[in-house]
Amino acid sequence: MTFGVATSTEAQSGQARRPVSVIVLAWNGLDYTRACLDSIRTKTDFQNYEIIVADNGSTDGTIEYLKSQQGIQCVFNGKNLGFAKGNNIAIRRASLDSDIVLLNNDTEIIQPDWISMLQATAYSAPDIGIVGCRLIRPDGMLQHVGTYMPVDTMSGEQIGACERDINQFPGSRDVEGVVFACVYIKRATLDAAGLLDEDYFSYFEDTDYCFKVKSAGLRTVCCGSVRVIHHEHVSTRVNGLRQSTLFEKGREVFVRKWGSKLLAERYTHKIGWHSLMNFPTGYAISSRELATALDRNRVHVAYKYVYGPGTLFPPEEPKKAETPMVDVFRSRRLDTHRPQVVYGQGDIFQSNFGDYKVGFTMLETDRIPEEWVRQANLMDEVWCPSTFNAKTFRESGVTRPIHVIPLGIDPGYFNPHIHTSRVFDGYTFLSVFEWGERKAPEILLRAFNDEFRSSEPVVLVCKILNADTSVDVHEQIRRLELKGSGGRIHVSLNHVVPTYQLGMLYRSADCFVLTTRGEGWGMPILEAMACGLPVIATDWSGQCDFMNVENAYPLAVEKLVPAVAKCPYYHGFRWAEPSYSDLRRLMRHVYMNRE
Amino acid sequence: MLHWELRFRYRSQPGMQIPTDAEQLLSRLKESISERASSRSALHFVDLPPSTADGDGVSDPIMAAQAKLMAAAEAFGTLPPSPPTLRARLGLAAVGVIHRLVWWQTNVSRRFAMSVTEFVGMQMEEIRRRDQALADIEQRLHALETEVHDLRRGHKH
Numbered sequence: 001m002t003f004g005v006a007t008s009t010e011a012q013s014g015q016a017r018r019p020v021s022v023i024v025l026a027w028n029g030l031d032y033t034r035a036c037l038d039s040i041r042t043k044t045d046f047q048n049y050e051i052i053v054a055d056n057g058s059t060d061g062t063i064e065y066l067k068s069q070q071g072i073q074c075v076f077n078g079k080n081l082g083f084a085k086g087n088n089i090a091i092r093r094a095s096l097d098s099d100i101v102l103l104n105n106d107t108e109i110i111q112p113d114w115i116s117m118l119q120a121t122a123y124s125a126p127d128i129g130i131v132g133c134r135l136i137r138p139d140g141m142l143q144h145v146g147t148y149m150p151v152d153t154m155s156g157e158q159i160g161a162c163e164r165d166i167n168q169f170p171g172s173r174d175v176e177g178v179v180f181a182c183v184y185i186k187r188a189t190l191d192a193a194g195l196l197d198e199d200y201f202s203y204f205e206d207t208d209y210c211f212k213v214k215s216a217g218l219r220t221v222c223c224g225s226v227r228v229i230h231h232e233h234v235s236t237r238v239n240g241l242r243q244s245t246l247f248e249k250g251r252e253v254f255v256r257k258w259g260s261k262l263l264a265e266r267y268t269h270k271i272g273w274h275s276l277m278n279f280p281t282g283y284a285i286s287s288r289e290l291a292t293a294l295d296r297n298r299v300h301v302a303y304k305y306v307y308g309p310g311t312l313f314p315p316e317e318p319k320k321a322e323t324p325m326v327d328v329f330r331s332r333r334l335d336t337h338r339p340q341v342v343y344g345q346g347d348i349f350q351s352n353f354g355d356y357k358v359g360f361t362m363l364e365t366d367r368i369p370e371e372w373v374r375q376a377n378l379m380d381e382v383w384c385p386s387t388f389n390a391k392t393f394r395e396s397g398v399t400r401p402i403h404v405i406p407l408g409i410d411p412g413y414f415n416p417h418i419h420t421s422r423v424f425d426g427y428t429f430l431s432v433f434e435w436g437e438r439k440a441p442e443i444l445l446r447a448f449n450d451e452f453r454s455s456e457p458v459v460l461v462c463k464i465l466n467a468d469t470s471v472d473v474h475e476q477i478r479r480l481e482l483k484g485s486g487g488r489i490h491v492s493l494n495h496v497v498p499t500y501q502l503g504m505l506y507r508s509a510d511c512f513v514l515t516t517r518g519e520g521w522g523m524p525i526l527e528a529m530a531c532g533l534p535v536i537a538t539d540w541s542g543q544c545d546f547m548n549v550e551n552a553y554p555l556a557v558e559k560l561v562p563a564v565a566k567c568p569y570y571h572g573f574r575w576a577e578p579s580y581s582d583l584r585r586l587m588r589h590v591y592m593n594r595e
Numbered sequence: 596m597l598h599w600e601l602r603f604r605y606r607s608q609p610g611m612q613i614p615t616d617a618e619q620l621l622s623r624l625k626e627s628i629s630e631r632a633s634s635r636s637a638l639h640f641v642d643l644p645p646s647t648a649d650g651d652g653v654s655d656p657i658m659a660a661q662a663k664l665m666a667a668a669e670a671f672g673t674l675p676p677s678p679p680t681l682r683a684r685l686g687l688a689a690v691g692v693i694h695r696l697v698w699w700q701t702n703v704s705r706r707f708a709m710s711v712t713e714f715v716g717m718q719m720e721e722i723r724r725r726d727q728a729l730a731d732i733e734q735r736l737h738a739l740e741t742e743v744h745d746l747r748r749g750h751k752h
Binding site: 164166280420421422423424449454459461465467474477478482483484485486487488489490491492493494495496497498501502504505508 | 612613614615616617618620621622624625627628631635636637638639640641643744
């Protein structure tokens with residue numbers, strides 16, 4: 001995925017500068033319409049545009065207000081014709097050489113270059129047909145940065161909905177659909193795909209149009225650099241209508257027109273996914289990310305919770321998922337004639353009952369347990385995220401074909417454009433980890449405290465999770481006898497932030513450091529790198545697949561040592577001992593050579 | 596990595612982890628760093644009460660449950676989503692007929708659900724109020740512990 005971040009300068013120097021007709025559809029809600037028109041006229045720096053207001057039979061004084069306004073064209077439809085028909089009438093009134101911007105009357109413009117940016121994005125490629133934008137709610141929450149239509153429910157998913165606007169998905173990217181509360185439609189698109197489908201009265205006409213445009217060989221793009229406030233559902237609210245009824249009617253029309261086609265064409269492959277998704281653990285998060293990525297790449301994923309009563313992890317999985325797609329995956333029926341993937345610890349592989357079985361796992365030591373090897377050899381193939389694990393699996397006795405399937409991050413949420421606030425004016429090192437032997441926290445805390453003086457403008461922030469009630473993290477750290485004159489360390493213990501906000505933590509710091517003794521993959525390292533931070537991390541295990549001297553600061557390893565920890569899987573194996581002296585050297589180096 | 600022990604701890608100690616908002620955490624970190632600039636101790640734990648107004652609909656399970664209940668109450672009398680198959684369409688039509696036949700029952704159910712929602716909302720407010728009071732006490736206790744510890748260390752050195 002790439003983000004073509006269109007800048008204001010690019011927008012101004014864009015080749016196009018085509019005239020634009022901004023069409024505002026209103027049906028009562030005078031206060032909103034007034035605020036919308038005022039914001040367009042006072043905030044827009046684009047010169048060559050006209051405003052057309054289409055009124056769908058308002059009775060609250062909107063008509064009188066519109067008649068009193070200079071410099072806008074009005075279309076009085078006399079009654080509520082619905083979103084599609086009302087807008088179509090106005091589009092026909094627009095200048096024939098102009099592009100169209102549809103704008104709901106419950107929107108507000110907040111950035112002067114909004115039309116310039118939308119136009120620059122629209123003309124950045126000849127096959128772009130429609131450009132939507134970042135819609136935000138008045139309270140700063142995100143409404144949408146594009147839409148996706150799960151074929152199981154045909155209810156539509158608004159990407160980023162209910163998240164805080166942290167500038168996730170910056171720049172422009174291809175999406176399946178956009179909400180037409182604000183949309184830029186090129187004239188050529190109207191010529192190719194026609195007007196909005198008037199079979200829709202309200203809702204789903206936008207998704208329908210995006211699909212129609214796609215059928216015409218054109219792309220729909222969401223420009224994340226343009227923010228527009230959208231109050232949402234104002235027409236239904238001020239007119240006393242039930243939004244769910246209108247939504248359902250729109251959905252019925254959409255299903256009739258597109259249902260069969262989408263069902264037939266959406267997926268090319270099918271798999272069963274046995275794992276966990278709805279817990280706050282690394283495995284669960286990566287599991288739902290993988291399944292979602294597979295879905296977007298036309299793989300039909302049916303999900304089954306692999307743990308629960310009678311397994312080593314007895315809790316039932318919470319029914320309601322953080323991500324709506326998880327509920328969709330879970331509602332699907334497993335087809336055991338298709339490949340079945342178990343993604344979890346290696347001793348759960350034998351629960352795989354498909355015709356073709358895949359076991360997907362990882363471990364942080366130089367070997368894996370015998371039981372894992374036995375169960376891996378019951379699979380048709382074994383997947384692991386890193387070449388490190390491919391080697392340790394093979395050397396432990398796995399004889400089945402092993403494939404390296406790297407994990408990844410969503411660059412929409414982990415990138416250098418994420419908005420955040422700095423916690424310190426000086427230099428901030430950040431570490432994020434679960435408390436335990438594997439992360440060697442004592443090396444990190446001692447090295448930092450010894451290397452820096454309290455008078456230096458540098459701090460170490462550690463975001464630590466500890467779920468072990470028998471461990472007193474306060475006490476264990478205090479036993480380290482850190483020097484009062486040494487580097488200052490601030491610990492956030494057991495504060496869990498929503499997954500999508502993790503990028504904010506990384507972006508608040510200057511350098512990420514992880515003194516791990518071993519990783520199957522090393523997700524926090526990759527996340528920090530994707531956010532543009534210099535990273536210091538142990539030069540051993542899974543992370544070496546993506547981390548090297550060219551893009552990070554690999555931390556030297558003293559030697560391999562017995563993996564002594566509570567986790568029974570590690571017994572008898574080894575992991576790395578990161579170098580205390582090299583860590584001090586590297587931290588001093590990045591501190592002295594900050595960019 | 597989901598450790599073997601963690602598997603059993605997750606459900607038994609859900610209260611150990613405090614859902615919070617990144618902005619809130621960063622803001623508290625900033626305050627902590629600023630407040631402790633001249634402290635004699637190198638180590639500081641950041642205090643943070645449980646978030647009560649997260650807005651992402653997930654971090655506060657009670658709020659999420661209430662939102663779910665309200666959505667369910669609102670959904671009384673609406674037709675369920677269904678895939679675009681003939682069987683589903685027939686099913687949907689049948690449900691539509693039943694809805695029309697028992698329209699009076701739907702209204703009774705909706706009123707009942709709204710009453711339950713209102714009652715749950717009142718309970719939630721009370722829980723929140725008590726939760727906040729508990730968090731304040733814990734925060735004060737922890738600050739006192741830290742102060743005692745720092746005093747002891749100062750005395751030792």
